[in-house]
Amino acid sequence: MERVEALKKIPLLSPLTDSQLSKIASISVEKLYPAGSVIFTPGESAEGFYVLKKGKVKIFKTQRGKEQIIKIFSEPAFFGEAASFTGGKFPAWAEAIEDSEVIFIPRSAFISIMKEDPDITLKLMSVMANRLLYLTNLIESLSLKNALSKVAAYILRNQNDGKLTFKTNLAALELGLTKETVSRMLSKLKSMGAIEKDGNVIKIKNLQLLREVE
Amino acid sequence: MERVEALKKIPLLSPLTDSQLSKIASISVEKLYPAGSVIFTPGESAEGFYVLKKGKVKIFKTQRGKEQIIKIFSEPAFFGEAASFTGGKFPAWAEAIEDSEVIFIPRSAFISIMKEDPDITLKLMSVMANRLLYLTNLIESLSLKNALSKVAAYILRNQNDGKLTFKTNLAALELGLTKETVSRMLSKLKSMGAIEKDGNVIKIKNLQLLREVE
DNA sequence: CGCATCTTTGAAACTTATCAATCAGAGTGG
DNA sequence: CCACTCTGATTGATAAGTTTCAAAGATGCG
Numbered sequence: 219m220e221r222v223e224a225l226k227k228i229p230l231l232s233p234l235t236d237s238q239l240s241k242i243a244s245i246s247v248e249k250l251y252p253a254g255s256v257i258f259t260p261g262e263s264a265e266g267f268y269v270l271k272k273g274k275v276k277i278f279k280t281q282r283g284k285e286q287i288i289k290i291f292s293e294p295a296f297f298g299e300a301a302s303f304t305g306g307k308f309p310a311w312a313e314a315i316e317d318s319e320v321i322f323i324p325r326s327a328f329i330s331i332m333k334e335d336p337d338i339t340l341k342l343m344s345v346m347a348n349r350l351l352y353l354t355n356l357i358e359s360l361s362l363k364n365a366l367s368k369v370a371a372y373i374l375r376n377q378n379d380g381k382l383t384f385k386t387n388l389a390a391l392e393l394g395l396t397k398e399t400v401s402r403m404l405s406k407l408k409s410m411g412a413i414e415k416d417g418n419v420i421k422i423k424n425l426q427l428l429r430e431v432e
Numbered sequence: 433m434e435r436v437e438a439l440k441k442i443p444l445l446s447p448l449t450d451s452q453l454s455k456i457a458s459i460s461v462e463k464l465y466p467a468g469s470v471i472f473t474p475g476e477s478a479e480g481f482y483v484l485k486k487g488k489v490k491i492f493k494t495q496r497g498k499e500q501i502i503k504i505f506s507e508p509a510f511f512g513e514a515a516s517f518t519g520g521k522f523p524a525w526a527e528a529i530e531d532s533e534v535i536f537i538p539r540s541a542f543i544s545i546m547k548e549d550p551d552i553t554l555k556l557m558s559v560m561a562n563r564l565l566y567l568t569n570l571i572e573s574l575s576l577k578n579a580l581s582k583v584a585a586y587i588l589r590n591q592n593d594g595k596l597t598f599k600t601n602l603a604a605l606e607l608g609l610t611k612e613t614v615s616r617m618l619s620k621l622k623s624m625g626a627i628e629k630d631g632n633v634i635k636i637k638n639l640q641l642l643r644e645v646e
Numbered sequence: 647c648g649c650a651t652c653t654t655t656g657a658a659a660c661t662t663a664t665c666a667a668t669c670a671g672a673g674t675g676g
Numbered sequence: 677c678c679a680c681t682c683t684g685a686t687t688g689a690t691a692a693g694t695t696t697c698a699a700a701g702a703t704g705c706g
Binding site for chain 4: 632
Binding site for chain 2: 354356362363
């Protein structure tokens with residue numbers, strides 16, 4: 219069954235037996251979200267959580283017309299689990315930033331799985347622990363770093379082999395800055411000789427320097 | 433046994449049997465931390481987590497001489513569990529802000545308890561889910577609110593019966609502001625008629641107004 | 647090629663931080 | 677009981693960092 223295969227790709231769920239997975243699959247709901255569409259809104263009751271089978275989703279907060287991205291998920295991943303397990307409401311927005319396929323798993327189904335398979339619970343806990351650490355670091359970055367070091371840290375974090383594709387606007391939303399500021403910091407890093415820019419591809423030229431300003 | 437009693441006060445641990453608790457108690461280590469002393473430092477290997485039996489502890493990050501409080505714990509509570517369960521290092525500082533008594537529980541002990549008692553695991557998960565939501569809201573506050581609404585939100589959050597004891601310095605560290613700015617915002621709220629101040633006690637005079645600026 | 651979109655740059659405005667001085671209150675010791 | 681000091685809060689002036697607004701440049705796509 220195709221949905222079972224999708225669930226199996228999620229590291230959290232992969233150790234489940236086929237029968238467990240098909241049980242989940244049978245009561246889960248699959249949905250398509252075109253890029254730009256909203257998956258859930260803050261205040262909405264969290265009756266379950268979401269498995270991202272395909273695509274990319276951003277979780278973000280808004281206030282006074284400003285936006286702060288909390289986290290971007292790429293397939294395979296799951297999200298919305300924290301609100302789901304407290305049994306309360308989602309605290310933030312979830313929006314597809316690419317055409318996405320999502321599987322919704324009702325809380326009750328998953329809790330019964332957790333009760334019969336403690337390893338899954340431990341695994342989920344370790345995922346949540348990692349998310350706590352991630353958010354702790356995000357807080358550090360938002361509160362204690364200046365614009366230049368935020369951008370430097372962003373490049374270091376998202377780089378692959380000394381290179382990365384860079385969307386100014388997206389970076390700005392993640393870093394809690396405006397696109398203009400990000401652009402200026404990029405120019406500064408360029409003039410310092412730390413990076414090189416060609417279109418929307420950034421190449422790290424001086425790793426050590428970048429680490430120093432981070 | 434006295435330590436068992438202390439452990440029982442932690443909502444997370446209270447459903448455990450006395451034999452489980454005394455097992456934990458027997459391998460845990462109790463320590464006193466005078467106000468101002470450091471409990472753990474970032475980068476330190478997290479071999480377990482901490483139960484706060486008495487006192488008050490702040491978890492915070494530092495960078496370039498600035499400080500951001502992540503969370504303040506008052507007895508009874510536990511902290512350091514996220515890092516402990518990822519098996520990695522603490523991401524932040526923990527410091528007693530009052531004379532504190534702390535029980536250290538090695539990871540291994542607790543994991544074996546979790547394996548034999550799934551309810552504890554679920555409970556711990558729900559605590560971690562709540563902490564995720566808390567941090568999400570902190571991010572929102574740090575990134576999207578201005579100084580005035582941060583202070584207003586702080587008052588609303590910490591008020592009790594329309595009153596609260598206010599330490600400018602502490603609020604500043606939690607809100608990611610300077611004490612001067614906090615003081616100025618307080619004056620502003622006072623001149624708006626939203627609050628009243630007598631020594632370090634703040635009284636809310638106009639709740640609706642306070643909610644509006646939040 | 648031309649239009650729409652994103653990026654860069656500049657100037658001004660705004661918010662918050664910094665630095666410095668003063669003030670208020672709580673002990674403390676004479 | 678009164679200086680005296682210590683700590684924390686307030687206030688003012690100035691500086692720094694970031695945003696905002698506006699315009700000009702690039703880039704990509706139909």
